[in-house]
Amino acid sequence: MLITHEGCLDHVAGRDHPERPDRLRAAWAGIEAVHLDTDLVRVAAEAAPLEAILKVHDQRHIDRLVDVDTQGGGRLDPDTRMTEHSWGAARLAAGAGLQGIAALQADEVDAVFCAVRPPGHHATPTTSMGFCLLNNVAVTAAALADQGERVMILDYDAHHGNGTQDVFYNDPRVLFISLHQSPLYPGTGPLHERGSGDAVGTTVNIPMPPGATGEHYRAAWDDVIAPVAEAFGPTWLLISAGFDGHRSDPITELGLSSADIADLTADALAIVPAGRRMVFLEGGYDLDAIASSTQSVMSALVGERVHLETPTSGGPGADAVQQARRVHVAD
Ligand SMILES: [Zn+2]
Incomplete structure (x- = not known):
């Protein structure tokens, strides 16, 4: 199933901004290239209800976004801006995963790709940052966790998913695993940040050096992620699929190809049965790389x-x- 919405094109992050509407068109082109024809169920995203967003973000954060929206837009941080359509797009992006849960639980489809923007993984409980307004994957994970599910989030966007980490840092129901380039924006995600309280061990950061290739991502899967995931025993898998780890990406320095992204994704999907798998578009700023990776x-x-x-x-x-x-990994 593809969940997306043309309204996600209407958010404009700024003139010549890398997080641009054509990114979503590139993702759509990548999905069409699979030629699933009538096997592909397409659903229009619906805005996330506020009570679902409030499981992740505090009321002040939402009030601020609504305020800026009421003023017709404005700047939230040096590289995150809203226009008059951004709040609507952000709520669609945050709502897509909730529809995905419903469709998967109704056995209508085997897996869901949420092709949405703005992206979400930098948005913390209290702040929009790094092109992200609401944390789309976190809204979905929180809804699943409240149903009693054990949720694994694999975030292979080139940037650390600091927002998702913050949301679930004290929450043992959600295993958050981030592979990211270090050093790189936002500068978070060192090895020693592993969760707190009874959630120690459910945050797993794997910082990778600039230039890292698929060979080492495959080793990270085999030697770190697979054993951690097996010990956690997830019942659902959500992937924060940022495609800026691709070697063509203009704002990062990793060395991956779309084949590496294919392998990492296929390995991850095997962790849970069909019917419990969802992918969210995060970053990625080279249009060809977005299309081939999607x-x-x-x-x-x-x-x-x-x-x-x-x-x-x-x-x-x-x-x-x-x-x-x-x-x-304990020996
Ligand atoms: Zn990124």
Whole structure:
């Protein structure tokens, strides 16, 4: 199932801003390229109800967004801006996953791709930042956790998902795993941040050096993520699929290809049964990379491992994976 909405095109983050409407069109093109035809169920996203958003964000945060919206838009942080259509787009983006839960629980579909923007993983309980207004994946994870599900969020966007980490840092029901380039915006996500209280061990940060390739992402999966996930025992998997880890991305320095993204996604999907898998578009700023990566991920969701490019190897990253293993995996 594809959940999306043309209203997500109407949010304009700024002139020449990398987080632009054409990103969503590129994702749509990637989905069409899978040629699922009538097997692809398309659903228009509906705005998230405020009570679902309030499970993740505090009332003051929502009041501020509504205030800026009432004024016709404005700047929230140096690189996050709202126009008169942004609040509507943000609520659609946050609502898509809730419809995904309903469709999956009704056995209407096997898996869901939420092609939405603005992205969400930098939005914290109290702040919009880093192009993100509401935390879309967190709204969905919180709804599932409140139903008694154990939720694994895999975030392979090149940037650390600081907002998602903050939402669930004290929450043992949600396992948050982030593979991200370090150093890079927003500068968070070191190895030693592992959750607090009875949630220690349910935040798993794997910082990777600039230039890291798929070989080391595959090792991170085998040596760190797979054992951690097995120990946690998730009943649902949500993927924060940012495609800015692709080597063509203009604002990051990782070395992945869409084939690496295909492999990582396919491995992750095997963690839970069909019917409990959802993917959210996060970042990614090269249009061709978004299209090829989306095609790869959508193919993985229907059980096909498609390599449109060659998997990458070599480069730095082996040390980072071994350090992460020592911190996150008990011997
Ligand atoms: Zn990103």
